[in-house]
């Protein structure tokens with residue numbers, strides 16, 4: 641499905657509304673080799689955020705971290721804010737990413753465990769594997785989150 645509005649895939653390469661959650665993969669702001677698997681559950685707004693090696697996110701202690709905020713923001717670009725609000729069961733008069741995040745945050749949601757992270761991450765890898773590209777020497781936006789320096793280092 642084409643995004644409702646253009647997204648920056650480098651920041652949030654994968655986001656989906658699935659399994660009763662907004663969930664996805666968010667690039668680390670500081671370490672280009674690391675990604676976070678973040679999710680927020682519908683109704684309870686129970687959230688979780690951990691790295692791809694299943695380490696807990698230091699920012700997600702008692703409140704939404706920046707990865708979760710980025711995930712919600714990107715989900716509204718991908719699916720439209722109204723659909724995201726409806727999916728999460730957030731009652732806001734005029735849904736925006738900020739209003740949705742604030743409304744959920746105000747309920748002081750609890751932090752869930754990271755059991756979902758492995759399945760979210762494998763969904764993401766499957767999603768990447770299904771992408772088909774025409775042979776091209778031009779930059780591929782879907783792959784821009786991959787650290788380009790990695791190949792040189794290894």
Ligand SMILES: [Zn+2]
Nearest residue numbers: 689697705707
């Ligand atoms: Zn986080």
